[in-house]
Amino acid sequence: MNDQVLQILSLGLMSLVxxxxxxxxxxxxxxxxxxxxxxxxxxxxPGIGIALLLKIxxxxxxxxxxxxxxxVVWALEKKTKISxxxxxxxxxxxxxxxxxxxxPVEEDLLDALFGEAAIFNSLELALGIPLAIIIIFLxxxxxxxxxxxxxxxxxxxxxxxxxxxxxxxxxxxxxxxxVLGLKFLGALLMGSLIIVPAAVSRNIARSFSSDLLISLLVxxxxxxVGFVVAAHYGIATGPAIIMVAAGLFFVxxxxxx
Amino acid sequence: MDKPAILTVEKLRVSFDHxxxxxxxxxxxxxxxxxxxIGPNGAGKxxxxxSLIGSIPHKGSVTWAPGVRIGYxxxxxxxxxxxxxxxxxxxxxxxSILHLPELVIPExxxxxxxxxxxxxxxLGGLSGGDLQRALVALALIGNPDVLLFDEPTxxxxxxxxxxIYHTLxxxxxxxxxxxxxxxxxxxxVYRYADTVICLNRSLVCFGSPEETLNEDVLDKLYGSKxxxxxxxxx
Numbered sequence: 001m002n003d004q005v006l007q008i009l010s011l012g013l014m015s016l017v018x019x020x021x022x023x024x025x026x027x028x029x030x031x032x033x034x035x036x037x038x039x040x041x042x043x044x045x046p047g048i049g050i051a052l053l054l055k056i057x058x059x060x061x062x063x064x065x066x067x068x069x070x071x072v073v074w075a076l077e078k079k080t081k082i083s084x085x086x087x088x089x090x091x092x093x094x095x096x097x098x099x100x101x102x103x104p105v106e107e108d109l110l111d112a113l114f115g116e117a118a119i120f121n122s123l124e125l126a127l128g129i130p131l132a133i134i135i136i137f138l139x140x141x142x143x144x145x146x147x148x149x150x151x152x153x154x155x156x157x158x159x160x161x162x163x164x165x166x167x168x169x170x171x172x173x174x175x176x177x178x179v180l181g182l183k184f185l186g187a188l189l190m191g192s193l194i195i196v197p198a199a200v201s202r203n204i205a206r207s208f209s210s211d212l213l214i215s216l217l218v219x220x221x222x223x224x225v226g227f228v229v230a231a232h233y234g235i236a237t238g239p240a241i242i243m244v245a246a247g248l249f250f251v252x253x254x255x256x257x
Numbered sequence: 258m259d260k261p262a263i264l265t266v267e268k269l270r271v272s273f274d275h276x277x278x279x280x281x282x283x284x285x286x287x288x289x290x291x292x293x294x295i296g297p298n299g300a301g302k303x304x305x306x307x308s309l310i311g312s313i314p315h316k317g318s319v320t321w322a323p324g325v326r327i328g329y330x331x332x333x334x335x336x337x338x339x340x341x342x343x344x345x346x347x348x349x350x351x352x353s354i355l356h357l358p359e360l361v362i363p364e365x366x367x368x369x370x371x372x373x374x375x376x377x378x379x380l381g382g383l384s385g386g387d388l389q390r391a392l393v394a395l396a397l398i399g400n401p402d403v404l405l406f407d408e409p410t411x412x413x414x415x416x417x418x419x420x421i422y423h424t425l426x427x428x429x430x431x432x433x434x435x436x437x438x439x440x441x442x443x444x445x446v447y448r449y450a451d452t453v454i455c456l457n458r459s460l461v462c463f464g465s466p467e468e469t470l471n472e473d474v475l476d477k478l479y480g481s482k483x484x485x486x487x488x489x490x491x
Contacts, residue, residue: 026341029337030336030340030342032335032337144349144350144353144354145350145354147342147346147350148350148351148354151334151335151336151340151342151347152331152334152335153312154307154310154312154329154331155329155331155351155392155395155396157310157311157312157329158310158327158328158329158396158405159351159354159355159399160354160355161354163312201341202339202340202341203339205341206341206343206377206379207341207342207343207345207346207377207379208341208342208343208346209346210341211341256339
């Protein structure tokens with residue numbers, strides 16, 4: 001593949017990941033897990049560190065840790081909410097600490113935290129594009145069930161839904177989206193591409209379907225503009241994307257009722 | 258009891274972190290009955306409801322008649338005020354989960370006397386009374402055999418409360434739904450319930466309101482201050 005094709009496909013994958021983030025974020029706000037959502041991506045860091053030590057692809061290490069993290073959060077949330085918040089806070093900051101100790105090279109650590117240039121290789125594209133499409137498909141397929149069970153697990157249960165399974169599915173889709181975004185946003189910023197567009201949309205949307213659409217468009221727009229701006233001015237892609245999303249959030253505040 | 262049982266609870270026990278919320282609770286509800294659950298704050302009323310629908314772990318047994326469909330009306334919703342979900346969205350979630358046609362939405366709105374002009378209002382923008390009607394409408398989607406109704410402690414005025422009970426009573430007459438409700442208003446209990454369950458972490462009384470709600474029982478439940486309240490209503 002020549003560079004130009006790779007660049008176009010990378011932009012395509014980034015847009016798909018942004019679309020998935022925008023959708024996933026709407027449910028994260030409904031589920032009132034803003035803080036956990038932002039912090040859960042930190043759990044990728046020890047995985048990246050271990051992968052670098054073992055000289056394997058860091059994304060594999062991150063994915064293993066994140067999926068394990070999703071199961072931990074799921075199991076904890078079955079218990080009381082208050083203790084979960086505390087445990088999640090401790091678990092994730094500990095992950096950040098462990099990650100920064102075991103990732104040996106400073107440049108690798110910066111990439112892991114803030115992302116690197118958003119050009120994917122052929123293998124990443126071949127795996128990433130289908131995975132992003134599957135995540136978007138599943139989120140849209142389960143949107144009604146997710147929302148009802150996040151608004152009221154008790155009503156969802158009496159409507160015949162398995163709340164616990166839906167929770168696990170959602171958390172897995174959530175960490176799947178984080179894995180996809182780690183390359184260009186890093187463990188510190190990826191949570192923001194999930195939360196910020198959904199928060200923008202919350203200020204503007206007047207129905208659930210418009211909420212999903214606005215959040216998706218804000219995420220894709222931020223990724224696209226951030227990518228172009230970063231390439232043009234030679235700055236890091238991840239921070240540029242989040243700056244655009246944050247800018248849109250401040251504008252959206254004026255539209256909030 | 259002549260009518261067959263729709264719910265049988267035996268030796269129910271609920272506890273959180275060694276704190277016993279309900280213990281040794283046994284009772285039966287017959288099909289088509291109207292059962293009121295009363296008791297002071299912290300008596301375990303909502304915990305009883307949540308164990309009836311299987312959302313909190315418990316010991317003992319909760320047995321519903323085979324194939325029973327439950328409509329659950331919670332006391333409140335844990336939602337943010339700016340949640341984008343409108344009344345239409347909210348009702349559509351359950352409608353689509355149960356694969357029912359669009360027309361069930363205007364139908365359930367009619368049952369609870371809620372105007373279709375409210376459909377595009379976000380849930381956070383509904384008044385307390387309208388939100389309660391919306392929750393009842395949602396519970397009615399899918400033709401439940403039994404309605405579990407947890408009365409809100411805030412946000413609904415007294416006439417609004419009366420209206421909703423009147424509506425529930427109508428639905429019951431028309432469709433034979435079994436109604437189990439938690440109430441804080443003894444007046445409503447006397448008017449609508451054929452059976453009352455008095456709860457204070459365990460069963461204090463069970464039977465018809467006229468026969469069971471005597472001074473001793475009310476003393477056990479609420480202390481002496483309730484008597485004045487009762488006389489006022491009578």
